[in-house]
Each structure stands twice: as C-alpha cells, then as structure tokens.
Amino acid sequence: AQRVTQPEKLLSVFKGAPVELKCNYSYSGSPELFWYVQYSRQRLQLLLRHISRESIKGFTADLNKGETSFHLKKPFAQEEDSAMYYCALRSWAGNTPLVFGKGTRLSVIA
C-alpha cells in the first residue's frame, strides 16, 4: 500500500535555528517524491522534487531508500518559511495521482 507519514502536525522553531520536517513513505517499487508548501491564503505549490536535487529557498531533501525517508531540511529558518508543508509521492511513470501526507505546520518564531 502507498502511504506517506509526516509524524509532526506542528513544528515550532526559532528564527535562525535549523529545521527538519520528517517524511517517511511506504511504496511498492520506486516512487517519485515531492515536497509541496502552502503559505497563508496561497495555493499549494511545488517546493522540491527528489529527482531534481535542487535547493529551493534554502531547503533540501534527500531520498533515503534504506530508511524510506525524504526529510526536508533547512539550516537557518526564516519567518517567511512559516507555512504548511506536505510530503507526497507517485509512481515513476508519472501518470498516477499524488499521495499526500497529512502535513506539518511550520511556525518560525522571531
């Protein structure tokens, strides 16, 4: 069964502190992993895809197939990072729907 688990509903950190948003998954085969972000009153938007291996807004995420994890990290949190973050997966073929975790709300405290 496909499943995405984000164990933290809410994560509060101080500005300038490191951030790690956890994501674990179960999937038969090799999935494609994503992080989506939703800022207040804005649409859900793509933050990262694991195949692109980019750093977006200072965030990175590494796929660990052994631990079936795709944790999102940023070394120094900014107030503008406060948002709802969703981890998601789909098949490599790209023609299946995204399966989402329940989301983690990140609150960066000044």
Place this chain on the structure above:
Amino acid sequence: DVKVTQSSRYLVKRTGEKVFLECVQDMDHENMFWYRQDPGLGLRLIYFSYDVKMKEKGDIPEGYSVSREKKERFSLILESASTNQTSMYLCASSSATVDFGDGTRLSIL
C-alpha cells in the same frame, strides 16, 4: 506557467442541493485531479481523469461524481450535498509536475 483556475473561491450551499465545482487548465494537460483538503487529514483524492470522458475513483469518491467533456475542463459534482462535505476542494492538473488551483472553500449549511 500552468494556470489551473477554479470557478469559485468561496461557495455556500444548502443540504440536499446538487453542487458543481468547475476547474479549467490552460496547458493541454491530459491528467486532472480533484482533492479535498481538511485540517489534520491532509489532501485526499476524490476522483481523477487521464483523458476526456475518462474517470477513475480516488480514495473518497462516495457522494461525488465528475465530468470531463473537454480536455481543459474537469467538473466535480456533489449529487446531494451534506454537511460532512464542507471542505476546501483543490483541483490539479499534471504533466511532469502537478499544479494546483487556488481552491474552493465550500460550506454546506
């Protein structure tokens, strides 16, 4: 940029009404999706479509149906609205990545 447009940002309907939520995308994508977003539950897939006149049930299709008569338009229909269908509804379309609309916040009274 892909533009996914949902016809209403806010909608208030009464129990038992038939409700139509419309979604249009402008990038000729074949794949379109409807999700509902609820606090603590994340995004749950209602229906999706890979082509015109094709539809597939998602994880929570009960009480909903869809229509895809044209490639760019994917409609979600609440056959007889109930209060437990009060939610945020998100439409999406995809090629390499999935792009979302602004959402429709639907309240059923």
